[in-house]
Amino acid sequence: MSTFPDRVHWTKEENYMFRLSAFRDPLRAWLRDNPRAVSPEPFYQRVLRWLDEDLPDLSVSRESSRLPWGIPVPGDPTQTVYVWVDALVNYLSAVGYPEAHGQWWPCAHHVVGKDILRFHAVYWPALLMAAGLPPPERILVHSHWTVHGQKMSKSLGNVVEPGPCMGRFSVDGFRYFLLRQGVPERDCDFYHQKVVKLLNSELADALGGLLNRSTAPSINPSNTYPRFSEACFPKVSDCRETKGAGRASAEDYEFLASVASLPLRVATCFENFQIYKALECISLCVRQTNSFFQRHRPWKLDRQDPMEQLWLDTIIHVTLESLRVCGTLLQPVIPHTAHRLLSRLAVQPQERGLLGLTFLPRYHGKPCPFEGRQLGEDTGLLFHRLEKSDQHETGTKEL
Structure with missing residues (x-):
């Protein structure tokens, strides 16, 4: 009535x-x-x-x-x-x-x-x-968050509770998803399977997997930040001028230029309140680094050959440098995960500033403070994969 x-x-x-x-x-x-x-x-x-x-x-x-x-x-x-x-x-x-x-x-x-x-x-x-x-x-x-395309509503019972989400996805994971998928110009949709897919793809597999591969004992038995070889990766003024210039390809030089420009691009996105674009740029960089590592198959190189060993060290050095840049830029978004990543790379707290962040100083003829440094303790997986099963939507009532 x-x-x-x-x-x-x-x-x-x-x-x-x-x-x-x-x-x-x-x-x-x-x-x-x-x-x-x-x-x-x-x-x-x-x-x-x-x-x-x-x-x-x-x-x-x-x-x-x-x-x-x-x-x-x-x-x-x-x-x-x-x-x-x-x-x-x-x-x-x-x-x-x-x-x-x-x-x-x-x-x-x-x-x-x-x-x-x-x-x-x-x-x-x-x-x-x-x-x-x-x-x-x-x-x-x-703008606002919707749930399965519908506005959050107490009467519908589809309100997402942050506490249980942080418990399930971790504080870093939940924050990363919201900032990675939250586009200010339009409403964005939330559902747990979407969170699981993104975090597994970008944090567990791409970022965490790359760190594990590039620091694995089989690839880096000395557990150090290896030297960069200018002979293998000489500096060129134009990435098209790579014929006969060491082991690096034109694609490698394009990759270096992309990583070098990343801090400025991310800073510009942050300044313009486009955090999702900043994270998109970092995610792309991680994928490019994975491609660089996979393209050169360091596990196939002959360690008994001095030139092969130089190239192997250079591949690992470039990979760790890219991870260091990405980890530094990710600190405002996933501080705990970024701390673990940078600690694994033996980057000291005073070396993690966003201002003056540079990539691959050895390529430009400058000393690299990390070169030859013993890597930090291996504390296991950087970000654990989440279960794909979504039988219990924590904090959300299915409609």
């Missing part, structure tokens, strides 16, 4: 209004002069469209007789501040407005869901302008 009334009852009340319509042109000018103020681009365009539509003045209070729990309007106890205005103003009050906010404002970045974009990209900048303060520097907007 429905408890809702069978008739609509119209009511009216007096509220304080904010003249939002007066800020249409200032808001347009702010966005026009700051095209990165709202990103990604689709959300920037959405805000511009809103400003082209009707922009009614905003009610900023409610009658306290029906909302007694809110913050009273100063000087008028009959009115309560509209909760969203109170929430937005908290950004300023939390940093000491009006006395001590200067050290934080205007360099403010907001990370918001797409469902509250209008509040942060229209109402909030207009309120700041009215107060004589500059709008936020950037508003970074993200």
Whole structure:
């Protein structure tokens, strides 16, 4: 039996209004002069469209007789501040407005869901302008996660609980999946089999498998970071000029150029709030390194031949260098796994900085601090494969 009334009852009340319509042109000018103020681009365009539509003045209070729990309007106890205005103003009050906010404002970045974009990209900048303060520097907007193509809902029982997921996939694994698959511009779909497939493919097999292969006793019996041979892999100005230049092929030189450019590409993606693209670049690099290692079949080389041994050492050195770069770049996303990887490569904590990260210094005639260093302890599999069986969807009720 429905408890809702069978008739609509119209009511009216007096509220304080904010003249939002007066800020249409200032808001347009702010966005026009700051095209990165709202990103990604689709959300920037959405805000511009809103400003082209009707922009009614905003009610900023409610009658306290029906909302007694809110913050009273100063000087008028009959009115309560509209909760969203109170929430937005908290950004300023939390940093000491009006006395001590200067050290934080205007360099403010907001990370918001797409469902509250209008509040942060229209109402909030207009309120700041009215107060004589500059709008936020950037508003970074993200979309939502769905489950098997449906919106999460308590009534449907398909809400994904983070705790059980972290228990099943590990904190690193769960974080990697969300950041690898989470595209800010559009909603992304979650289901456990998808997580298992991605983590097994990219962390267990590609990254972990490469580390195990390149440090295995059968390949690297001395358990060291071997030397790089310039004779086997001489520096060339153009990857097409490789004929007669040692053992490396044009494909190898293209691979080196790709890894060398990886730190800058990843940094650019992070700066642009495109973490999924950064991880895509790193994943591609790991696949390229696996291809490089597989292409030259180091297990087939004759260790009794000095030149073959030089080439074998060079293959391993290049592989470990690529792993070191990828492991360093992965630290913000999978810190525990990256720590284990870098520790296996004997990279010390003070050598794991993102700034100044360079790949293969020996190729450029510079000393490599890792060369000849004893590798760290082998602590087993870098990332354990997950069971493909998905009979129990942890934290999720199947529909």
